[in-house]
Amino acid sequence: xxxxxxxxxxxxxxxxxxxxxxxxxxxxxxxxxxxxxxxxxxxxxxxxxxxxxxxxxxxxxxxxxxxxxxxxxxxxxxxxxxxxxxxxxxxxxxxxxxxxxxxxxxxxxxxxxxxxxxxxxxxxxxxxxxxxxxxxxxxxxxxxxxxxxxxxxxxxxxxxxxxxxxxxxxxxxxxxxxxxxxxxxxxxxxxxxxxxxxxxxxxxxxxxxxxxxxxxxxxxxxxxxxxxxxxxxxxxxxxxxxxxxxxxxxxxxxxxxxxxxxxxxxxxxxxxxxxxxxxxxxxxxxxxxxxxxxxxxxxxxxxxxxxxxxxxxxxxxxxxxxxxxxxxxxxxxxxxxxxxxxxxxxxxxxxxxxxxxxxxxxxxxxxxxxxxxxxxxxxxxxxxxxxxxxxxxxxxxxxxxxxxxxxxxxxxxxxxxxxxxxxxxxxxxxxxxxxxxxxxxxxxxxxxxxxxxxxxxxxxxxxxxxxxxxxxxxxxxxxxxxxxxxxxxxxxxxxxxxxxxxxxxxxxxxxxxxxxxxxxxxxxxxxxxxxxxxxxxxxxxxxxxxxxxxxxxxxxxxxxxxxxxxxxxxxxxxxxxxxxxxxxxxxxxxxxxxxxxxxxxxxxxxxxxxxxxxxxxxxxxxxxxxxxxxxxxxxxx
Amino acid sequence: xxxxxxxxxxxxxxxxxxxxxxxxxxxxxxxxxxxxxxxxxxxxxxxxxxxxxxxxxxxxxxxxxxxxxxxxxxxxxxxxxxxxxxxxxxxxxxxxxxxxxxxxxxxxxxxxxxxxxxxxxxxxxxxxxxxxxxxxxxxxxxxxxxxxxxxxxxxxxxxxxxxxxxxxxxxxxxxxxxxxxxxxxxxxxxxxxxxxxxxxxxxxxxxxxxxxxxxxxxxxxxxxxxxxxxxxxxxxxxxxxxxxx
Ligand SMILES: Cc1cc2nc3c(=O)[nH]c(=O)nc-3n(C[C@H](O)[C@H](O)[C@H](O)COP(=O)(O)OP(=O)(O)OC[C@H]3O[C@@H](n4cnc5c(N)ncnc54)[C@H](O)[C@@H]3O)c2cc1C
Ligand code: SF4
Ligand code: FES
Numbered sequence: 042x043x044x045x046x047x048x049x050x051x052x053x054x055x056x057x058x059x060x061x062x063x064x065x066x067x068x069x070x071x072x073x074x075x076x077x078x079x080x081x082x083x084x085x086x087x088x089x090x091x092x093x094x095x096x097x098x099x100x101x102x103x104x105x106x107x108x109x110x111x112x113x114x115x116x117x118x119x120x121x122x123x124x125x126x127x128x129x130x131x132x133x134x135x136x137x138x139x140x141x142x143x144x145x146x147x148x149x150x151x152x153x154x155x156x157x158x159x160x161x162x163x164x165x166x167x168x169x170x171x172x173x174x175x176x177x178x179x180x181x182x183x184x185x186x187x188x189x190x191x192x193x194x195x196x197x198x199x200x201x202x203x204x205x206x207x208x209x210x211x212x213x214x215x216x217x218x219x220x221x222x223x224x225x226x227x228x229x230x231x232x233x234x235x236x237x238x239x240x241x242x243x244x245x246x247x248x249x250x251x252x253x254x255x256x257x258x259x260x261x262x263x264x265x266x267x268x269x270x271x272x273x274x275x276x277x278x279x280x281x282x283x284x285x286x287x288x289x290x291x292x293x294x295x296x297x298x299x300x301x302x303x304x305x306x307x308x309x310x311x312x313x314x315x316x317x318x319x320x321x322x323x324x325x326x327x328x329x330x331x332x333x334x335x336x337x338x339x340x341x342x343x344x345x346x347x348x349x350x351x352x353x354x355x356x357x358x359x360x361x362x363x364x365x366x367x368x369x370x371x372x373x374x375x376x377x378x379x380x381x382x383x384x385x386x387x388x389x390x391x392x393x394x395x396x397x398x399x400x401x402x403x404x405x406x407x408x409x410x411x412x413x414x415x416x417x418x419x420x421x422x423x424x425x426x427x428x429x430x431x432x433x434x435x436x437x438x439x440x441x442x443x444x445x446x447x448x449x450x451x452x453x454x455x456x457x458x459x460x461x462x463x464x465x466x467x468x469x470x471x472x473x474x475x476x477x478x479x480x481x482x483x484x485x486x487x488x489x490x491x492x493x494x495x496x497x498x499x500x501x502x503x504x505x506x507x508x509x510x511x512x513x514x515x516x517x518x519x520x521x522x523x524x525x526x527x528x529x530x531x532x533x534x535x536x537x538x539x540x541x542x543x544x545x546x547x548x549x550x551x552x553x554x555x556x557x558x559x560x561x562x563x564x565x566x567x568x569x570x571x572x573x574x575x576x577x578x579x580x581x582x583x584x585x586x587x588x589x590x591x592x593x594x595x596x597x598x599x600x601x602x603x604x605x606x607x608x609x610x611x612x613x614x615x616x617x618x619x620x621x622x623x624x625x626x627x628x629x630x631x632x633x634x635x636x637x638x639x640x641x642x643x644x645x646x647x648x649x650x651x652x653x654x655x656x657x658x659x660x661x662x663x664x665x666x667x668x669x670x671x672x673x674x675x676x677x678x
Numbered sequence: 679x680x681x682x683x684x685x686x687x688x689x690x691x692x693x694x695x696x697x698x699x700x701x702x703x704x705x706x707x708x709x710x711x712x713x714x715x716x717x718x719x720x721x722x723x724x725x726x727x728x729x730x731x732x733x734x735x736x737x738x739x740x741x742x743x744x745x746x747x748x749x750x751x752x753x754x755x756x757x758x759x760x761x762x763x764x765x766x767x768x769x770x771x772x773x774x775x776x777x778x779x780x781x782x783x784x785x786x787x788x789x790x791x792x793x794x795x796x797x798x799x800x801x802x803x804x805x806x807x808x809x810x811x812x813x814x815x816x817x818x819x820x821x822x823x824x825x826x827x828x829x830x831x832x833x834x835x836x837x838x839x840x841x842x843x844x845x846x847x848x849x850x851x852x853x854x855x856x857x858x859x860x861x862x863x864x865x866x867x868x869x870x871x872x873x874x875x876x877x878x879x880x881x882x883x884x885x886x887x888x889x890x891x892x893x894x895x896x897x898x899x900x901x902x903x904x905x906x907x908x909x910x911x912x913x914x915x916x917x918x919x920x921x922x923x
Contacts, residue, residue: 108795
């Protein structure tokens with residue numbers, strides 16, 4: 042099957058408008074007759090479900106959460122980008138486009154990224170109208186801050202809780218449509234399979250988590266907005282329940298998986314405190330504006346930080362990157378921290394941390410200013426570690442944060458399965474090999490409010506839909522295969538819990554498919570992963586049954602899928618013999634230790650096709666063309 | 679450190695439920711309360727027993743999923759935190775800790791420490807929004823909001839919908855939750871058009887969901903993980919009066 046990106050012809054800045062004009066429309070009176078399933082009600086899912094409902098479609102929305110407001114999007118802190126140029130500092134759609142392409146290390150599609158930049162301004166307007174309390178200046182206008190990877194102030198924010206406020210906005214729009222009867226929301230339902238009939242996505246099977254019943258739903262189109270897969274690594278900044286099951290099962294039904302190896306590591310997270318650790322907490326990137334990162338010059342120095350004199354400290358980012366210093370991009374900051382710890386300079390009980398020190402900023406600006414800027418983050422740090430960052434430096438370490446990879450989609454956000462659309466973090470589309478801060482919220486809402494409603498209408502208007510019933514053999518087959526998996530899991534009755542397996546698996550992923558990857562390491566991962574997967578199916582222990590609320594069983598299915606996806610991540614990382622953005626292959630670096638791209642050979646999107654449990658996945662390549670933003674080597678010296 | 683837990687176990691909504699004692703013997707003070715429960719659960723599964731069910735997701739105090747009564751306090755000891763932000767260093771070696779679900783008629787128990795809080799969503803459906811259509815809105819800076827109003831609206835909007843206010847209220851009232859949303863939207867210019875209908879519809883829905891009325895005990899404010907102030911209840915009452923007049 043050939044990959045068709047369906048990028049419209051014409052100059053970059055006219056592609057989207059022309060495409061919108063060409064797309065077919067559905068008569069308002071006919072929309073009600075079309076059912077659209079939306080799986081996931083985070084930013085991307087809630088916004089698309091509300092918008093489609095408002096257009097008049099019959100929308101069924103699903104989430105494993107009790108309420109859409111619980112989705113992982115709620116946790117985003119920093120902000121959302123839009124080139125409004127309210128700061129009059131020279132911002133433009135083109136500049137946001139350029140920064141995003143460059144930040145993604147020239148591994149994203151120009152047309153998609155340009156469209157994202159183009160519609161992002163409308164998102165801010167939409168959210169303001171919903172009552173999102175963005176930060177304001179004293180004149181009552183919207184306030185902006187600057188963020189990593191950009192030299193203009195284009196980030197809109199609501200204190201440190203931007204994701205929460207944007208999600209509550211989308212959630213309120215969804216609640217309005219629910220009240221109006223155009224959207225029906227199904228809570229605590231986990232989609233476990235996609236049903237494809239005659240080549241079209243025509244429904245899903247969801248498990249009712251309260252009673253274990255499998256429920257079948259039919260539709261004319263299915264939207265997945267199910268989030269990212271960072272929890273493959275067990276420890277990440279993602280919410281505990283975030284998982285890849287919906288995307289993975291759709292992949293097994295024919296949707297190609299794009300760039301699975303692009304996983305982002307965030308440099309400033311609170312380090313692991315012990316084996317009990319269940320997740321990691323992000324400390325906003327903005328801290329690097331005033332904090333200085335250092336380690337002791339002497340290996341294994343166990344003195345308290347305040348007892349280590351200035352001349353025995355190594356402010357290594359300032360030393361290595363005199364012009365960007367502590368503000369180098371996420372991937373660079375993360376890798377250098379790991380290097381320092383690997384070489385034995387790490388601090389804290391585990392040796393897996395570096396200091397982020399505010400002493401000189403406090404001396405220079407006063408404690409009040411620092412408190413105004415970062416008070417809530419300092420409190421959060423103190424709450425978790427019982428240490429006071431006003432007095433002693435924070436300890437930080439990189440952690441898995443975001444996945445740029447995801448299901449492959451064309452310009453219309455449709456996967457390789459006709460009628461299956463993928464939105465938000467679940468798709469691979471806009472961030473290339475590395476995502477810039479404040480751009481995931483933007484992408485999720487762009488997809489949901491302003492792109493998918495048009496492209497889905499076009500799909501509905503351009504296709505014929507034979508009536509399908511939930512009794513169709515394709516539904517029965519899917520139900521039976523889910524039941525078989527569940528029964529098999531419950532019958533193992535081994536001696537190791539799901540979490541123990543997940544932790545062990547995550548460690549392998551982190552060690553060999555994490556921040557610094559090598560051919561050897563990846564090959565090793567590819568031999569170890571099938572073994573641990575086999576162990577899992579032989580020794581996992583799940584108590585309870587399939588007909589009750591059973592959290593262990595829920596987790597087991599997700600972990601089983603992570604173990605398959607993990608293998609694909611390693612395969613993808615192995616074939617990409619270059620370093621780009623967040624994908625760092627030790628063998629491919631410049632003399633200064635920076636990512637060394639190979640545009641001649643690897644300027645493509647890797648899209649993987651599932652061929653069955655016993656067969657190797659097949660790699661398809663969508664080559665990337667850069668007509669406007671010409672690839673160059675990043676430098677932060 | 680070691681602690682003894684008295685945990686409410688209830689198979690499903692029809693089961694009567696009972697306290698069951700568990701010993702947690704290898705507790706580190708750095709563990710969060712939920713991580714301590716994770717460890718207890720691993721032990722239970724290994725023994726072939728059913729683990730304790732509880733809601734949680736973000737584990738950083740923002741999604742509003744977690745929530746339990748710990749020693750009679752909603753979200754346990756400590757101010758301004760959700761259950762997931764509580765650490766074991768808040769307890770002493772040898773402590774007995776009583777853990778129960780939120781108890782309110784409007785929040786039926788689903789299992790163990792998990793309750794059904796969808797009533798809060800239905801209150802939101804009744805009016806917790808502005809009817810802004812996708813796309814049909816003015817430029818963001820066309821609507822000016824004075825900074826103090828924006829800040830006050832944000833303070834109200836910070837509610838995470840956890841239901842602690844209901845759980846701690848002697849009347850099981852959802853007044854603080856409703857007030858937070860009504861207050862946010864009545865302060866902002868965007869919320870003016872539907873101001874009267876919103877407050878009336880949300881309150882009517884709250885009553886229908888069997889939440890009690892407010893008798894000004896202010897327990898809600900004391901236990902709210904986001905410090906939502908009872909002055910928003912004052913504003914709600916004002917809004918209600920204004921709508922009726
Ligand atoms: C700590 C943190 C801070 C961040 N800060 C920022 C920031 O400042 N700016 C920024 O731009 N980005 C930020 N991000 C990234 C951003 O928050 C996410 O990428 C984005 O919110 C993802 O939104 P989404 O709608 O795609 O998915 P999610 O919000 O993850 O929603 C997924 C939805 O799918 C549902 N779901 C999943 N699987 C199934 C299934 N099988 N069946 C049924 N339902 C299912 C879930 O219930 C949920 O409703 C941050 C991320 C983290 C972790
Ligand atoms: S008002 Fe406070 S206690 Fe009540 S639901 Fe909101 S955050 Fe929770
Ligand atoms: S788990 Fe999200 S608030 Fe506690």
